[in-house]
Amino acid sequence: MFITEINDMDLKQIAESGQCFRLMQTGENTFAVTVSDFYTEISQKGNQFTFSCSEEEFNTVWENYFDLKEDYGKVKGLADPADSYLSKAVLFGSGIRILRQDLWEMIITFLISQNNNIPRIRRSIDLLCSELGSLCQAAWGQPYTTFPGPEAIMDAGLSGLGRLGLGYRDKYILETAKHVTDGSFDLKALKASEYEKAHLMLMEQYGIGKKVADCVCLFGLHHIDAFPMDTHMKKIVEVHYSGSFPYERYKGYLGVIQQYLFFYDLKAQKL
DNA sequence: TAACAGGAAGTAC
DNA sequence: GTACTTCCTGTT
Numbered sequence: 001m002f003i004t005e006i007n008d009m010d011l012k013q014i015a016e017s018g019q020c021f022r023l024m025q026t027g028e029n030t031f032a033v034t035v036s037d038f039y040t041e042i043s044q045k046g047n048q049f050t051f052s053c054s055e056e057e058f059n060t061v062w063e064n065y066f067d068l069k070e071d072y073g074k075v076k077g078l079a080d081p082a083d084s085y086l087s088k089a090v091l092f093g094s095g096i097r098i099l100r101q102d103l104w105e106m107i108i109t110f111l112i113s114q115n116n117n118i119p120r121i122r123r124s125i126d127l128l129c130s131e132l133g134s135l136c137q138a139a140w141g142q143p144y145t146t147f148p149g150p151e152a153i154m155d156a157g158l159s160g161l162g163r164l165g166l167g168y169r170d171k172y173i174l175e176t177a178k179h180v181t182d183g184s185f186d187l188k189a190l191k192a193s194e195y196e197k198a199h200l201m202l203m204e205q206y207g208i209g210k211k212v213a214d215c216v217c218l219f220g221l222h223h224i225d226a227f228p229m230d231t232h233m234k235k236i237v238e239v240h241y242s243g244s245f246p247y248e249r250y251k252g253y254l255g256v257i258q259q260y261l262f263f264y265d266l267k268a269q270k271l
Numbered sequence: 272t273a274a275c276a277g278g279a280a281g282t283a284c
Numbered sequence: 285g286t287a288c289t290t291c292c293t294g295t296t
Contacts, residue, residue, distance in 0.1 A: 018280065110280075117279040120291045167289025172282085209282045230280040262280080 002055040003048065008072035010095020011044050017096050017263045018118055019219050021109060021125045022147070032144070035065050036102055037136065039144040052140065067097050067222075075253050085240040086257070089264035096259055098218065103187055104180070105147045106220030107202075110212045111172050120165065127164040132156050153177035172207025179205065195223040218255040227254045232265045 011031045015023040023033045030043045038061045041052040051058050063069070079090045108128070113121050125147075132148035132155075153161070154177050161170040179185035190201050198221055202213035214228035227233075227247070237245045250257045 113279095114281040115279065115288080116281085116290085117292060119293095120279080123291080165290060167291090168282095168287090169289080207282065211281060215280070228280070232280070266280090 002051045002053060002058045004051070004058070005047050006049050006066070006068060007047050008076070008095060009044075009047070009049070009066065009068075009097055011042060013093055013095040013263065014097060014099065016267065017093070017259060018266060019259065020099055020101060021118075021122045022105075022129070023099075032142075033065075034144055034146065035061065035105075037146060038062075039136065039138050039142070041142070052138070064100055067100055070097070072097055072256070075256050078250065078253060079257075080246070080249065083246075085236075086261065088268075089260040092268050093260045093263040096256075096263055098222065098224065098256055098259060100222050101219050102147065103191060103216070103220040104149065106216050107176060107205075107208075108147075108153075108173055110215040110219075111176065111207050112166060112169055113215070114169065114207075114209075114212055116167075116169075124165050131164065132160065150177040150180040154181055169207065172205075175206045176208075191221065195221075195225060198223065199226075218258075224256065225251060225254045227258045230262075232262050233258065236261050236265055 011023065012025065014020065015025055015031060020033075023031055026032050026041065027043075029045060030041060032039070032041045038053075038057065040057070040062060043050045051062060053062065076090050076094065079086050081087060109121070109125060112124050129145040129147055132152045133145035134148075134152075135143060135145055137143050148156075153173060158170055158174055161173060164170070166173065176185065180187060185201075185205060190198055193201060195217055198217055199213050202208050202216055203210065208216070211228050211230055214226045217223040218226035218228060229237075237243060247254060
């Protein structure tokens with residue numbers, strides 16, 4: 001167990017922000033999260049966080065995952081006070097961070113996300129993990145499943161993917177798994193690439209268009225200037241920015257700004 | 272209650 | 285510009 005203080009972080013907001021689908025709320029103030037082979041449970045009270053893992057694992061895995069070296073207070077301070085919509089969005093989603101998630105998982109996750117809704121995306125990913133992932137056990141006995149790698153997806157084939165509610169996206173996922181296993185889609189090279197190059201490499205894949213490529217760049221590669229333009233963002237830019245967003249002003253943090261705006265549109269309008 | 276229409280973090284053709 | 289899978293949501 002490891003207890004620490006973290007500012008500008010709200011697990012509930014992050015879990016609902018649509019950037020990750022495997023940060024699960026398990027109690028009023030508790031969450032469970034998995035990345036590659038690691039699993040931890042976290043409870044939050046204000047800015048006090050209790051991780052169920054060791055301090056060592058926190059330092060090697062979770063500090064990076066939650067992007068704790070970045071000062072999000074500073075980023076929020078950049079918001080133009082004259083921009084009342086952005087100011088409200090930043091206040092509303094003040095505990096959002098851009099997680100440093102697994103690249104392969106992000107590729108598959110955002111392939112699933114296209115023309116889809118969040119509850120259904122979550123359900124597909126849950127099924128994908130429970131059907132094709134590996135069953136593991138935390139040090140204290142809690143079972144969890146990992147996200148299936150490309151080989152597991154290849155083994156499942158189209159018939160194995162059929163029960164997961166993926167719809168027409170199943171063939172995109174299988175094709176991507178195939179290209180990763182045969183080496184024609186090199187994830188290491190993708191990781192080593194700059195944003196523009198990475199975006200092009202992603203767009204070459206069957207089923208990955210501009211928007212999904214930007215999501216993978218932002219959430220899987222931490223290219224923080226990626227600005228995924230989906231239906232919510234199109235509407236926001238149209239309605240609140242007369243069709244032109246001040247990209248230049250926020251260069252270096254565009255992805256974070258996008259996430260505040262997206263989350264505000266997603267959640268606040270429904271209250 | 273159950274059926275139904277409309278919509279959903281888009282992309283390929 | 286249209287088809288695409290299937291589930292979620294709100295409305296009869």
